[in-house]
Amino acid sequence: xxxxxxxxxxxxxxxxxxxxxxxxxxxxxxxxxxxxxxxxxxxxxxxxxxxxxxxxxxxxxxxxxxxxxxxxxxxxxxxxxxxxxxxxxxxxxxxxxxxxxxxxxxxxxxxxxxxxxxxxxxxxxxxxxxxxxxxxxxxxxxxxxxxxxxxxxxxx
Numbered sequence: 001x002x003x004x005x006x007x008x009x010x011x012x013x014x015x016x017x018x019x020x021x022x023x024x025x026x027x028x029x030x031x032x033x034x035x036x037x038x039x040x041x042x043x044x045x046x047x048x049x050x051x052x053x054x055x056x057x058x059x060x061x062x063x064x065x066x067x068x069x070x071x072x073x074x075x076x077x078x079x080x081x082x083x084x085x086x087x088x089x090x091x092x093x094x095x096x097x098x099x100x101x102x103x104x105x106x107x108x109x110x111x112x113x114x115x116x117x118x119x120x121x122x123x124x125x126x127x128x129x130x131x132x133x134x135x136x137x138x139x140x141x142x143x144x145x146x147x148x149x150x151x152x153x154x155x156x
Contacts, residue, residue, distance in 0.1 A: 025050045028080060032097040035077045043077040054132050055097055062095060062104065062130075062141075069142050070149045090153025093145065104128040104141075108151040112144050 025046070026034040033050035035043055048059040059082075066084050067073055076083045076091075085091035094105040109116045109126025118127035128144070130136065 027052060030098045031055070032080055034080055037076075037078055039074075039076045041075050044075040044082045047077050047080075047082050051097055051102075055102055058102055058130055058136075059095065061136075062102075065138060065142055066093065066145050069145045073149070084149075085153045086149060090155045092148040092151060092153045100131060102130045104130065106144060106148045107154040108148060109144075111151055112147050116144060 027050075028034050031052045033047050033052075035047045035050065037043075038046075044063065048056060048063060050056075051059045063082075070084070070086070072086065074085050074087055076085075081094045081096045083091040084093045090107075092107055094107070096103045096105070103118075104116075104127065105120075106112060106116055106126050106128070108124050109120075110124045112126065116126040116128040118129055120127060128141070
């Protein structure tokens with residue numbers, strides 16, 4: 001086996017769960033998982049599984065609430081962030097890990113009622129930050145998700 005073939009085999013083992021345990025994704029600065037561009041549930045679940053510490057459990061819960069409240073939601077990972085949207089309507093929500101919190105971006109958040117608390121440099125975008133010991137109001141989050149899914153999404 002040549003060095004080139006050996007390297008190729010090692011990469012296949014690292015990325016193939018049948019051949020061996022998959023390699024853990026790199027964490028970028030701030031602890032955001034580096035996940036390759038991908039569409040569908042699988043890359044989003046890979047991102048959630050790679051979220052460090054307490055963030056992974058919160059990520060699973062956010063995904064479950066979004067999926068339950070928006071039947072037929074489309075998912076993708078782009079720019080190392082899970083995105084949620086509806087076919088033909090664009091993305092309405094994105095998630096991103098930072099060192100001390102998870103940022104949920106509502107791309108038309110200024111139109112939600114009530115408006116999510118964190119502002120953006122972009123006129124329409126509003127954020128909801130989740131820190132480790134913050135109480136989580138699932139009813140409010142679900143209401144934002146439902147409202148956001150009914151607004152025109154971003155074409156990213």
